[in-house]
Amino acid sequence: MAIPNSTAFNSIIRFRSPGEEKRIVSELTTSLNEGDSYFVISKRWYTSWQKYIASIGGGAPRPGPIDNSDIIDDTTSDGDPQLRRYLVEDEDYVLVPHQVWKTLLEWYNVGPPIPMTLIYLFLSDARNVHNVTDIRLAKEASIWELYVKVCANTGVSLEKARIWDYFNRRKVKLLDPLSNASLEESGLLMDQDILLEVDEVGLAGLVNLGNTCYMNSTLQCLAHTPSILQYFLRDYTHQGELTKAFGELLKELWSSRKKAVAPSFFKTKLDKAAPGPVLKFSCGHYQHDSHELLISLLARLHEVSDVCQQTYTYDSFTSLSLPLPSTRTWSISLLSCLENFLAEEPLGPNNMWFCPECKEKRKANKKLDLWKLPEILVLHLKRFRTSKCFVKKIDTFVNFPINDLDLSKYVKNKNGESYLYELYAVSNYYIGPGGVRHYTAYAKLIDYNKWYHFNDSHVSPVNESVVRSKAAYLLFYRRRVGSETKAQSSEVSMTDDMD
Known part of the structure; x- marks a missing residue:
């Protein structure tokens, strides 16, 4: 009978079960002290080890030797290994206590070892200076890593954060987020x-x-639409003059310290690309309109295609236009408007349905159904009653939900999803003394849960209660977190103009 040599025998007895390795490392991490030395391990390798110790019955393979090559800067000529720039803890690497590193090294070998010493910083939040939390980082970590860690812990976006050296609780210097120090x-x-x-x-x-x-x-409502803002604030080249001008305007609105921005350059490109965002009347009179501008602008910022299948037309929409009661009504609910919009109605003699089978116009009923709803839903309250040369505004008060617009029961293809929306912006339309028309906007700073009134150059905070008014014209809703959408379309039975 062959007897294994001592080297092979030693390598066999070092192998422990996943459960044993998990227990030993857990015990080694229970008694840690400030100032203890830590070691860096590649997140990629550490994740494979975590899968191994979590597996039951050998579901995940045992990882190979510890491999830190993906986080080491191989361009440095120093003897000691150096981390690459702009790495982030828990994304690119993990820190383990000295005893854990020593144990893992005994089990798996290689490395190389990258020691670090942790420091604890006390973070005060200027929004509530009495709220102090501790931040743990390696003293070798960069200022950029500090920003990433603080923003992850507080839920603040990087572009809005400013971190100060607050020695003796006095602002000493502003720390540069781009610093590699x-x-x-x-x-x-x-x-x-x-x-x-x-x-x-x-x-x-x-x-x-x-x-x-x-x-x-319209621009203020779009500028406070999270998905649009995130898209245009990224650093890459946009196609088309109008798109570039729109992106530059959003950047100026969100990055400058100005109280008001003049959208002259954007207006020039808008007039060139979309000269007709207006309501036109038979007597030749024109009136600018925020809804017409919204549809015109979005149509030029992205291409929208219609796909027709038999008697069904799938229309990608940016808004639903809901008629208001033609009779004098003091108030109505938003859901009542939606139900009237979706109600079945007969097609008139001048609008008969053309049957594709028999090639003749026939009597038919029209029924609109919502098939799926988008992440951002704009509801247009049709407040204009037009005649040859004048416009009359319908001042009916529409009672609309702010935080809990639930449209789930109106969606035909739910697939178990809920369609719960919250309001984040409103375009208002007023007619003042002498027929003077004016538009303003309400928009919510979502990160702060605060509403503001945008009246051209003037911006002022408002209570949420004032957002509902007879002036509400365009309602901008976003789908609540956790209610994910799979598509952005509506289903309309037979071809129909949603306006």
Whole structure:
């Protein structure tokens, strides 16, 4: 009988079961002290080890030797390994205590070892200075890592965060988020205070360039649409002059310290690309309108295609236009307007249905159904009653939900999803003394849960209760977190103009 050599025998007895390895490492991490030395391990390798110790019955393979090659800067000529720039803890690497590193190294070998010493910083939030939390980072970590860690812990976006050296609870210097200097090099010591300030950006008004309040109202609603804002604030080249101008305007609104921004350049490109966002009457009179501008602008910012199948037409929509009662009514609910919009009705003699089978016009009923709803839903309250040369505004008060618009029961293809929406912006339309028309907007800073009134150049905070009014014209809703959408379309039985 062959007897294994000592080297092979030793390698066999080092192998422990996943459960044993998990228990030993867990016990080694229960008694840690400030100032203990830590070691860096590649997140990629550490994740494979975690899967191994979590597996039952050998479901995941045992990882190979510890491999830190993906996080080491191989361009440095120093003897000690150096981490690559702009790595983030828990995304690119993990920190483990010295004893854990020593044990893992005994089991798996290689490495190489990258030691670090942790420091604890006390974070105060300027929004509530009595709220102090601790931040744990390696003293070798960069200021950029500090920003990432603080923003992850507080839910503040990076572009809005400012972190101060708050030594002795006094603002000493503003820390540069783009700095590659380490915490130690920046003078941040164990148990030192730092201060987080959050910019309330997005509160710039828009200068009225001469009867452009309709445009300003629409732009403020779009500028506070999270998905649109995130898309256009990224650093890449947009196609088309109007698209570029729109992106530049959003950046200026959200990054400048100006109280008001003049959208002159955007207006020039808009007039060139979309000269007709107006209501036109038979006598030749034109009136600018925020809804017409919204449809015109979005149509030029992205292509929308219609796909027809038999007697069904799938229309991608940016808004649903809901008629208001033609009779004098003091108030009505938004859901009543929607139900009237979706109700079945006969087609008139001048609007008969053309049957594709028999090639003849026939009597038919029209029924609109919502098939699926988008992430962003705009509801247009049709407040205009038009005649040859004048417009009459319908001042019916529409009672609309702000935080809990539930449209689930109106959607035909739910697939177990809920369609719960919250309001984040409103375009308002007023007719004042002498028939003077004016548009304003309400928009919510979602990160702060605060509402503001945008009246051209003037911006002021308001209570949520004032957002509902007879002036509400366009309602901008976003789907609540956890209610994910799979498509952005509606189903209309037979071809129909949703307006």
